[in-house]
Amino acid sequence: MADGSRDAWWKDAICYQIYPASFMDSNGDGLGDIPGILSKIDYLKDLGIDVVWVSPIKVDMGYDISDYEKVYPPYGTVKDMEDLIEACHQRGMKIILDLVINHTSDQHAWFKESRSSKDNPKRDWYIWRPPRYAEDGTRLPPTNWRSYFSGSTWEFDEHTGEYYLHLFAKEQPDLNWENEETRNAIYDSAMRFWLDKGVDGFRVDCVNMYSKGVEFKDAPIVDPRFYEQPAWLYYANGPRIHEFLREMNEKVLNHYGAVTVGELPHTPDPNKVLQYVRASEKQLSMVFQFDIVDIGQGREHKYHFQEWKLPLLKGIVAKWQQFIEGTDGWTTVFCENHDQGRSVSRYTSDAPGDRARCAKLLSLMLCALTGTLFLYQGQEIGMVNVPRAWPIEYYRDIESVNFYRAMAARTRGDPAELDYVMRSLQILGRDNARLPMQWSAAAHAGFTECEAGPWMRVHDLYREINVERQVSEGEGSVLGFWKRMIRFRKEHADVLVHGAFEAFAMEDESTFVFGKRAGGKRAAVVLNFTGDEQAVALPEYGGLEFKVGNYDDAAELERRAEERGGTRTLRPWEGRLYLASC
Structure with missing residues (x-):
């Protein structure tokens, strides 16, 4: 694990997650690959990325590991990965890989x-x-x-x-971490092999599931419609998990100065999360806490979508911003990944007239939060969820398709029930994030030259939402705004990356107002999460000056006499950021 001090390089980093199958196809077979990533490495550098995170390269699109020391052949070769590692390092970027060591493939x-x-x-x-x-x-x-x-x-x-x-697919049997010989083989094959090739660390898949204990009890019945019941209380955060992670650091990670970011589901208690991320614990550099991306998921099953209100999101942000204050722990900032619906569609509005502004609103919010910032491919251009009209036949994700089939069987094809399932999948389903990256308005969104098309259907809106178009539009585009916000975040890292978080008017269901404090410096952010005008009061920090907003004319409005004082009127989906020095 890397140094946990304030100046640890990974704390100020901007990280970009790549899902290889859907990023860029270099050889025309319809599937993204490592040479495709390499062809876009300068695009990532220009965006302002510091760390490239490549999701599994090794049947759940890479999470089914048959050999830790090889690359899934359709993605490329070990030599391709060596070239990518070198290309990142030549440009001053680092690279991390997914570490999938809870399970292997049944073909391993x-x-x-x-x-x-x-x-x-x-x-x-x-x-x-x-x-x-x-x-x-x-x-x-x-x-x-x-x-x-x-x-x-x-x-x-x-x-x-x-x-x-197998906690996941039947093709993914769980490894027995109670066996020391197994652990040592994992350290050699899955970790040292790639660290020796120059990777800078790992995103650690389902990091709190290795210790399952030795007792196997039936889970409580929470959904009587099914025999099988959710059982994470028996296999997450088990009795030896912290021992295993300390051993991993002592035997492997500390010798390379490797950074780790753990996937930590089913852990809502901040005190328990701190046990993983405090530098003094010598376990993980940071973790992904999933409350924010779990918003809207059902209790019995994640694909039973539940309506929610803004105070829920605000409370989650505040909770995971503030839990590290006064500690030697660290946190992450994100709202998208390869397992989630697109943030514009989930938290704001993806209507044609709103989506670009909403993507900028979320960019402004994320870039002002404390922690290491993670973007997911396509987030920087405001990609949105699949169209509501897409039938289940267009979906490729095993989890989504299996759930639809199970519900169809149990409800005997009830149209109302299946419509609800499809609506839930359209909001929450993993396929939303796995559609091919939209590079241009060319055929197949410029992702592939395969005549038969890509492995998964491209979004219907790729001609309107794509990189090439937004590059030509400059700073006014979502991509241009993200570049601007990344630069701004780095220029003011003292308060934006490291500052203490303070929330205001937490029960307001329309606006999100928060402040950041670091020494004598203050930042204030006001966000309108509705399609109507909203009045907001700035934090009483004194000396606040407008710096950036997601409306082009926000600076002019700030100069108008009627907006003097602490109250502002925000237009639909508007966000503004202010700075002050005491």
Whole structure:
């Protein structure tokens, strides 16, 4: 783990996540690849990116690892990755990779050995349990745990007569971290191999799921319609998780000065999160806390969309901005990734007349928050969710498709129920983030020259929302605004990246007002999250001067006499940022 002091390089960094399958296709096969990423490396440098995060390159589009020391052939080769690492470093950028070590592919050599017989030396490298039986003799899984992709977490193996655990797809058996030999093999194959090639760290996939304990109990029944029940309370934040992470640092990460950002779901308590990110704990540099991207998800299943109001979002932002104050911990800033709907569609309005302004509103908010900032590909041009009219046949994500099929079976194809499911998928589904990157108005959004088209349908709006068009529009575009805000964030990193957060009028359902404090410097941000005009009061910091807004004429309005004092009238989806020095 890298140094946890205030001047650790990764605290001020702007990170950009790439989902390889959908970023850029270099060879015309319809699938994005590593040479495609390399062809756009100067685009990322020009955007102001400091760290390139490449999602898995190794059947869940890369999270199904069959060999940690190879690259998924359609993406390229290890030599391609070496070239990409060198290209990043030549431009003063760093590169991190996904570290997927909760599970492997069922095609990994380790698992093939493990399932070959009960007495194989690698049998205990994975989690195997015998079946249990109902009173009528029906064979049952060891527990009623539900996997993330629907159905049981247990898959029966006919050859050995036992079940293996898979929290995700059945093709992704979970590794047994209780076995020290397994852990050491992971450190060598999944970590040292790539660190020796020059990668600067890892985004650590489902980092709090390695320790599952040794007891396997049935989960409480929260959805009686299903046999399988959510069971994260038994497999997340287990009894040895902190021990495992300290060992990982001591044996591997500390020797390379590698940065780590952990994926930390099911951990709403800030005190428990601090156990992972305090520098003195020597575990993780920072984590992604998912409250903000979980907004709107249902209790029984994430794809049961629930309406929400702005105070919920404001409370979440405040919670994860303030939890590190007075500690040696650190936090992250993000609202998109490869597993979520697009932020413009989820938190604002993606209507034609609103979407560009809303994308800028979110940029202004994010760039003023404390922590390491992460962007997801396409966020910088304001990409939006799939059209509502798309049928399930256009969806490719295994989680979404499996859930739709399960609900269709359980409701016997009830049109109203399935319409609700499709509406939920259109808002929350992972496919929203996995549509091909929109580079131009050319065929297939300039993503591929494959005549048959890309692996997944491009968005219907690619001719209106694309990089080439926004480059030609300059600073007035969403892309131009992001470049401006990234520069501004770096120029005022003392207060924007490192400042203490203060929220105002938290119960207001229309506007979000917050301040930042660092020494004698102050920043204030006012945001209108509605399509109507709203009056807002600036924080009483004194000496605030307008600096940036998402309306071109905001500076002129600030000069008008009627807006003297602490009150401002914000137009629909308007945001403004102010600075002051005491």
